[in-house]
Amino acid sequence: MDRSEQIKLCVGYYWIMRTQSDTMMLFLLVTLYMYIRNRRRGHSSIGRRVNTLPLRRDALDNIIGTGGDRNCIWKLRMSLNAFANLCELLQVQGGLDDDGHVGIGEQVATFLIILALHTKNRSEQVRFYRSGETVSRYFHKVLGSVLRVQSVLFAKADPVPEDSIDPRWKWFKGCLGALDGTYIDVTVPKSDKSRYRTRKSRISTNVLGVCNRNMNFVYVLSGWEGSVSDSRVLRDAITRRNGLKIPVGSYYLVDAGYTNGRGFLSPYRNVRYHINEWTQGHRAPQNRLELFNKKHSSARNVIERFFGLLKKRWAILRNPSFYPIRIQSHIIIVCCLLQNFIRMNMDVDPEKDATLLPEHILVGDALLLMKPTCCYSSMASIPRQWTEQETEQFVVFMEELVVEGKRADAGQFKPGAFQKLADKMNEKFPGCGLIVKHIRNKHKRLKEKYMYVAEMLGCSGFG
Structure with a gap:
């Protein structure tokens, strides 16, 4: 070139x-x-970056700041003081740290909201202006931190002393508490559904819970398939290296689904046992076996009430979540641990009471959540006492409904029949205050009482 x-x-x-x-x-x-x-x-x-720090602070302050105890209890299921104690416990003994990106308060609050309200990851992204990966990472971080302090949160079981005057427990000297199993719905892969399917065709895990006389969990074993029997789960619990330990001379109350043996006291079989069999209208115990079963059922019912309180407080236990089954098992244990923590750090358990205190009722649109979650009528637990005149008139009105064709061929009353009967009873007895629920319960009790007589009359040779 x-x-x-x-x-x-x-x-x-x-x-x-x-x-x-x-x-x-x-x-x-x-x-x-x-x-x-x-x-x-x-x-x-x-696209310009938005400073979300003030927005995050406002969202957290609405729960644990200006909202006071009422918002904190509704969102996190514990008071502000209990929440502060939990954060300190997880930081000092649980290894939870503030990495400069998400504070400890926000980490624990996000975790508790997911458990208490069963909110999804996307909802927490919107609430705290975080990414889905951040919410998931800190959820598992707090989950592991709570599990690390389980030795602190699990309660101790003390035997009933010889001089006990507790009307519920004084009959069982040396008793440590009660245990039972409960089913909690879970989500599992399609290949594992047959193993987790219960006798009621629900996909659940069989959870063993052991509590003391003060309604605090002593031991929890989660993860067994729903098709496994309660006795098999208990056998695994007592044979584990760090499993359930029962001192010599002490025992737990169990129901008839378990074997009566050393360390476990079950009721007499084929004898009246459950509490609803001893309610108003049923005859008193006729012998020592029935008397023992009645006392046994009254004391062992503590574990049933505690399971109900547990599922009432944590909505994530009422519906299956979409975490892996191993994480779902850990969540169940953590909910039990937090249940103990709340009862240890709050003088009044808002979930245990029939009604919430006025300062614990949330204002604003969240008031709509009160009916299905926490607020129950204080009169719901008081049985309605029927007089003889009311019972006689009730039977007369029931006969009139049958004559009018208000009962279907299958034996069930048609819709609106009980409401009509309640109106007639209130017209006949002004001020009695009977509602449909009272009518339905009375019908059920009478049906149970005269069930065997009806069966005899239906047999050949009678009538």
């Missing part, structure tokens, strides 16, 4: 670079003009 060709090539390359530079400069000028114009109009075509 001679010198003239080299000069032409250099000149051509220069003009190409100059043209591209002009095009690039023109593009930058147009982009800058559009950006400035949109900023003046109040919006930008170029």
Whole structure:
């Protein structure tokens, strides 16, 4: 290549670079003009970062700040003081740390909201302006931290002393408490559903719970398939290296689903046992076996009430979640541990009481959540006492309903029949205050009472 060709090539390359530079400069000028114009109009075509720190602080402050105890109890199921103690416990003994990205208060609050309200990851993203990965990472972080302090949160079981005057427990000297199993619905892979399917065709895990006389969990074993019997789960619990330990001379109350043996006291079989069999209208115990079963059922019912309180407090236990089965088992144990923590750090358990205190009732739109979650009528637990005149008139009105064709062929009363009967009873006995629930319960009791007589009359040779 001679010198003239080299000069032409250099000149051509220069003009190409100059043209591209002009095009690039023109593009930058147009982009800058559009950006400035949109900023003046109040919006930008170029995505700008929003400072979410004040928004996160406001969201957290609404729960554990200005909202006071009432918002904290509704969202986190514990008071502000209990929440502060939990954060300190997890930080000092649970290994939970503040990494500068998400504070300990926000970590624990997010975790408790997911358990208490069974909110999804996406809801917490919107609440605290976090990514889904951040919410998931800190959820598992707090979960592991709570599990690490289980030795602190699990209660101790003390035997009933010889001089006990407790009307419920004084009959069982040396008793440590009660144990039972409960089913909690879970989500498992399709290949494992047959093993987790219960006799009621629900996909659940069989959870063993052991509590003391003060309604605090002593031991919890979660993870067994729903198709496994309660006795098999108990056998696994007592054979584990760190399993359930029962001192010599002490025992737990169990139901008829377990074997009566050393360390476990079960009721007499084929004898009346459950509490609803001793309610108003049923005859008193006729012999020592029935008397023992009645006392046994009254004391052992502590574990049944505690399971009900547990599922009432943590909504995540009432519906299956979509975590892996191993994480779901850990969540169940953590809910039991937090149940103990709340009872240890709060003088009044709002979930245990029939009604909430006024300062614990949330204001605003969350008031709509009161009926299905926490608020129950204080009169619901008081049985309605029927007089003889009311019972006789009730039977007369029931006969009239049957004559009027209000009962279907299957034996069930048609819709609106009980309401009509309640109206008649209130008209006959002004001020009695009978409602449909009272009518339905009375019908059920009478049906149970005269069930065997009806069966005898239906047999050949009677009537």
